[in-house]
Amino acid sequence: MAAVSRPLPTLRGWVVGACGVVLLVAAGWFGRVDLLFAGLLLTLAPLAALIALTFDRPWxxxxxxxxxxxxxxxxxxxxxxxxxxxxxxxxxxxxxxxxxxxxxxxxxxxxxxxxxxxxxxxxxxxxxxxxxxxxxxxxxxxxxxxxxxxxxxxxxxxxxxxxxxxxxxxxxxxxPRVSALGPGVAEVSRGEGTDPELVRHSIPSSDEVTPREYRPGDPLRRVQWRATARLDRLMVRQEEQLSNPEAWLLLDTVRARPGDGEAFERAVELAASVAVHLLELGYLVGVHETGERRLAGSYQLPGGDHLLVGELAALAQSTEPGGDVVGRFAAGLRGARAAVPTFLILAGGEPGFGGELAALRRYASPAIAFLMTPAASAARESLERAGWVCVQGDEGRDAAAVWSLAAQAHQRATAQRFAEVGDV
The missing domain is CATH 2.60.40.10 (Immunoglobulins)
Known part of the structure; x- marks a missing residue:
């Protein structure tokens, strides 16, 4: 029950022991029995105290x-x-x-x-x-x-x-710290992707949802105000086809070089913040890592946020890739009904990895890549050429600041695509 460390004399114990030695020397020099008795008492007292502390342990x-x-x-x-x-x-x-x-x-x-x-x-x-x-x-x-x-x-x-x-x-x-993230990226399409958003803007009369009467518990963001005004009762979007919207996140966990531990910590914090934000928006979130598989892979509320951050608490970098990561990630994206919000959080910068991920752009909308190290920035050219929005997650920026940069970059990219559609 109790492990004892080696007892040591206090300053008082050292002084008392030293006085005892002096008295013993004086007793031998002067031949005094009383000095011998006092010297033995003072010399043995600290020793007795050490023995007592060794065996008289607190239980x-x-x-x-x-x-x-x-x-x-x-x-x-x-x-x-x-x-x-x-x-x-x-x-x-x-x-x-x-x-x-x-x-x-x-x-x-x-x-x-x-x-x-x-x-x-x-x-x-x-x-x-x-x-x-x-x-x-x-x-x-x-x-x-x-x-x-x-x-x-x-x-x-x-x-x-x-x-x-x-x-x-x-x-x-x-x-990991979970930062509150503002709107601007995942809220755009609620799982439909940017392409349906472009269709809505180019063909304003398209009606993609069926209204129904409001039921207690329906989120207010689904209220359809045109139908409410026309029918004089509160109506909401049916959105049955989007009852279980998906979002996907790939976290780079392979150590590319020594000394990138701090960048990896920022990457994990960003992954936790983004995933929890998506869960709170109602998404079914799939999370893959590039190294050895240690995460459950799929999360949803209730409970998915606690499960994910708990698993991320013990997540460590791997020295080797975890097999065909891109293939597994692509299989998950292809299984969705449409292009889904997809986020890449890259910290390792493996050669050629960016090109493989760039090919997944057709399954992702919006498609955001967070580059957490200068090495990961090597993938920027191939990713942006394929249509990914790349954001640099430099040291000194927290997850909320990086997310805000992503929202701004995504809005610019979306506006550019709207302009291109309008020109056609």
Missing amino acids: LDVSRTYAPDAVAAGDEVQVRLGVRNVSPRPTPAMTWVDTLPAGFAPTAARSLPSLVARADTGVARGADTVTLRYTARPQRRGTYLLGPLLVTRTDPFGLARGGYGVGESKVLVVT
């Missing part, structure tokens, strides 16, 4: 909870420790500090009050239990082990100090 049971259970990188998590004395003897007053992994700010040592002996019945009486709390702020996503709890005590005379690790470690899941 404590520690329960550990987090609020929330999973925290986003950069946010605070409240750590609650329930410490109970399971020894038949009271514990002395001690100090405590929790064991934190790298990336967490260390906490200052705090006092742990004396706890009474546990009841003979084995049931906690209240005074043998104390609750400890502190706040941690992880800065980077991942899974971390917090604990064990480190308690430090001294002997009654303050001659020696010993530290003990009590309780077990517990995993804390730190998910």
